[in-house]
Amino acid sequence: xxxxxxxxxxxxxxxxxxxxxxxxxxxxxxxxxxxxxxxxxxxxxxxxxxxxxxxxxxxxxxxxxxxxxxxxxxxxxxxxxxxxxxxxxxxxxxxxxxxxxxxxxxxxxxxxxxxxxxxxxxxxxxxxxxxxxxxxxxxxxxxxxxxxxxxxxxxxxxxxxxxxxxxxxxxxxxxxxxxxxxxxxxxxxxxxxxxxxxxxxxxxxxxxxxxxxxxxxxxxxxxxxxxxxxxxxxxxxxxxxxxxxxxxxxxxxxxxxxxxxxxxxxxxxxxxxxxxxxxxxxxxxxxxxxxxxxxxxxxxxxxxxxxxxxxxxxxxxxxxxxxxxxxxxxxxxxxxxxxxxxxxxx
Amino acid sequence: xxxxxxxxxxxxxxxxxxxxxxxxxxxxxxxxxxxxxxxxxxxxxxxxxxxxxxxxxxxxxxxxxxxxxxxxxxxxxxxxxxxxxxxxxxxxxxxxxxxxxxxxxxxxxxxxxxxxxxxxxxxxxxxxxxxxxxxxxxxxxxxxxxxxxxxxxxxxxxxxxxxxxxxxxxxxxxxxxxxxxxxxxxxxxxxxxxxxxxxxxxxxxxxxxxxxxxxxxxxxxxxxxxxxxxxxxxxxxxxxxxxxxxxxxxxxxxxxxxxxxxxxxxxxxxxxxxxxxxxxxxxxxxxxxxxxxxxxxxxxxxxxxxxxxxxxxxxxxxxxxxxxxxxxxxxxxxxxxxxxxxxxxx
Numbered sequence: 109x110x111x112x113x114x115x116x117x118x119x120x121x122x123x124x125x126x127x128x129x130x131x132x133x134x135x136x137x138x139x140x141x142x143x144x145x146x147x148x149x150x151x152x153x154x155x156x157x158x159x160x161x162x163x164x165x166x167x168x169x170x171x172x173x174x175x176x177x178x179x180x181x182x183x184x185x186x187x188x189x190x191x192x193x194x195x196x197x198x199x200x201x202x203x204x205x206x207x208x209x210x211x212x213x214x215x216x217x218x219x220x221x222x223x224x225x226x227x228x229x230x231x232x233x234x235x236x237x238x239x240x241x242x243x244x245x246x247x248x249x250x251x252x253x254x255x256x257x258x259x260x261x262x263x264x265x266x267x268x269x270x271x272x273x274x275x276x277x278x279x280x281x282x283x284x285x286x287x288x289x290x291x292x293x294x295x296x297x298x299x300x301x302x303x304x305x306x307x308x309x310x311x312x313x314x315x316x317x318x319x320x321x322x323x324x325x326x327x328x329x330x331x332x333x334x335x336x337x338x339x340x341x342x343x344x345x346x347x348x349x350x351x352x353x354x355x356x357x358x359x360x361x362x363x364x365x366x367x368x369x370x371x372x373x374x375x376x377x378x379x380x381x382x383x384x385x386x387x388x389x390x391x392x393x394x395x396x397x398x399x400x401x402x403x404x405x406x407x408x409x410x411x412x413x414x415x416x417x418x419x420x421x422x423x424x425x426x427x428x429x430x431x432x433x434x435x436x437x438x439x440x441x442x443x444x445x446x447x448x449x450x451x452x453x454x
Numbered sequence: 455x456x457x458x459x460x461x462x463x464x465x466x467x468x469x470x471x472x473x474x475x476x477x478x479x480x481x482x483x484x485x486x487x488x489x490x491x492x493x494x495x496x497x498x499x500x501x502x503x504x505x506x507x508x509x510x511x512x513x514x515x516x517x518x519x520x521x522x523x524x525x526x527x528x529x530x531x532x533x534x535x536x537x538x539x540x541x542x543x544x545x546x547x548x549x550x551x552x553x554x555x556x557x558x559x560x561x562x563x564x565x566x567x568x569x570x571x572x573x574x575x576x577x578x579x580x581x582x583x584x585x586x587x588x589x590x591x592x593x594x595x596x597x598x599x600x601x602x603x604x605x606x607x608x609x610x611x612x613x614x615x616x617x618x619x620x621x622x623x624x625x626x627x628x629x630x631x632x633x634x635x636x637x638x639x640x641x642x643x644x645x646x647x648x649x650x651x652x653x654x655x656x657x658x659x660x661x662x663x664x665x666x667x668x669x670x671x672x673x674x675x676x677x678x679x680x681x682x683x684x685x686x687x688x689x690x691x692x693x694x695x696x697x698x699x700x701x702x703x704x705x706x707x708x709x710x711x712x713x714x715x716x717x718x719x720x721x722x723x724x725x726x727x728x729x730x731x732x733x734x735x736x737x738x739x740x741x742x743x744x745x746x747x748x749x750x751x752x753x754x755x756x757x758x759x760x761x762x763x764x765x766x767x768x769x770x771x772x773x774x775x776x777x778x779x780x781x782x783x784x785x786x787x788x789x790x791x792x793x794x795x796x797x798x799x800x
Binding site: 138169171179209214262350447450451 | 483519525546551557590597686
């Protein structure tokens with residue numbers, strides 16, 4: 109499950125585990141930063157400084173942050189490092205921004221295996237390279253054994269918006285079509301399965317993936333994007349409820365249009381989950397006018413999202429809610445997730 | 455020690471403590487975000503979105519991040535909330551940037567008192583207002599009891615550099631004068647004293663404070679700033695060692711010029727610390743050419759830094775090191791902090 113291939117640049121025989129001193133501001137912290145973090149991140153900037161100083165192309169600025177506390181650190185299809193890069197870049201993409209820069213801040217628990225940290229750092233580096241984004245600034249803290257849980261990561265991201273569209277729930281209007289880029293529920297099930305030691309018939313991998321390229325392709329092609337939202341905590345249902353509430357509209361879904369893999373559906377039934385509420389890390393919805401649907405779908409299909417399809421529409425109604433028409437033709441309201449379904453899946 | 459005055463917007467009788475569900479992506483998380491965080495942060499942007507979309511003045515971009523794990527959460531002179539705003543804004547200021555925007559990401563431990571969180575959020579808000587900086591984006595995660603330590607905060611900051619100076623260790627050159635803006639060692643001692651239940655003769659308060667205004671004043675006055683560095687973990691000694699190494703220069707200090715309060719000196723003697731290595735949160739060094747010294751000092755003195763003075767100089771030497779001339783005239787090398795002196799002071 110561990111992804112990196114380079115040998116750990118910190119001498120493992122001397123420092124097999126993270127010590128409190130690795131966060132203390134002294135020699136060990138500098139060794140960790142210079143030999144591990146700086147080896148992969150921003151290698152052209154050898155000299156540490158309090159802030160990164162960067163060129164900014166003209167355009168509006170997109171700025172976002174997420175902390176990642178996923179447990180376990182490694183899961184089928186990803187790890188906390190790739191997740192911390194994908195998640196924050198996707199949040200920038202959902203604003204229609206071109207991601208430029210990431211920060212990476214680590215809260216390490218004393219006793220974390222040094223090689224585990226190295227695997228995660230390599231995974232972050234690979235994901236950032238794939239996204240053509242630079243990790244330009246960072247921080248490291250260490251907390252005592254029992255005051256953390258191995259490793260938490262925060263990434264913040266900066267991007268530039270180079271177009272004039274206002275991609276925002278308040279741009280959503282009746283008649284808009286809702287597109288979904290693939291099957292739902294895989295990330296949450298992948299994490300919970302490995303955490304609880306469950307074995308399903310097939311190995312369910314997280315859908316964690318970058319969405320920045322496909323969004324930029326949609327924008328370049330001139331698709332009118334009213335709103336974008338990635339489907340993380342709370343799943344499809346919560347994301348659509350947030351948008352319905354912010355936009356003051358009703359969103360009417362067709363259950364038969366929402367792809368759920370059979371193994372995911374089966375796992376959800378065993379665990380008592382509804383896949384509409386299970387977290388994803390590579391799925392998003394796009395609200396677009398009817399005229400752009402064919403173009404948008406052809407771009408999604410050509411960009412490695414073969415299951416992308418229309419799943420519903422914004423209807424004329426004064427009620428802010430999400431409804432779904434089931435396989436047997438009945439209609440029900442899809443509420444926001446109430447309480448906790450899957451803790452620590454991101 | 456708790457600073458806020460408004461009553462907690464989350465009904466305490468119903469939710470006296472943070473629950474796992476407050477991070478689960480559902481109704482409780484939305485209630486927490488809307489009623490607590492959005493009440494104070496970016497109230498003009500009522501509608502949540504994945505990224506903040508912001509106007510960016512022209513200039514170079516400064517970008518930084520820090521996670522804060524200080525223990526205890528409240529200490530004389532500040533708390534984790536004010537610290538998380540001061541620290542990140544100061545990192546932007548040290549690049550000569552005007553701070554514009556902050557992100558705020560919370561990792562809460564299940565069971566944290568809701569009112570404690572509210573006190574911290576109010577403190578962040580007050581500090582951000584004082585700095586004229588907006589908290590524009592955020593995130594909330596909750597980890598199970600025993601997997602965190604009450605509350606960790608990450609802030610990332612974005613600022614704009616509106617001048618042409620290159621404020622960087624590599625701009626430091628022989629002949630540069632080193633200014634320090636006040637007495638050292640108070641933050642670390644204030645935190646350790648309350649953590650360990652120590653009582654000193656006087657109540658030592660953290661020096662935690664914003665540095666953005668004074669830096670902008672120095673820039674506006676035309677002071678040539680070669681390098682700035684705030685003195686956090688590892689204290690004055692570690693910061694100067696980092697700069698000496700990055701710039702490849704020798705920095706020669708005068709011990710008698712470095713202000714240390716008597717009560718701080720006394721506490722350091724009891725605890726076995728050297729005040730040169732103790733953390734500060736409102737202190738910085740400036741490397742400037744001799745010609746700018748009088749102007750810089752007059753600005754520092756007029757901006758509430760009455761103890762600001764020259765503490766040393768960059769000398770002609772090929773060795774990257776920091777030396778200090780003691781009160782009795784002997785000279786010794788001041789090394790970087792080795793190991794851990796004070797864990798979790800920021």
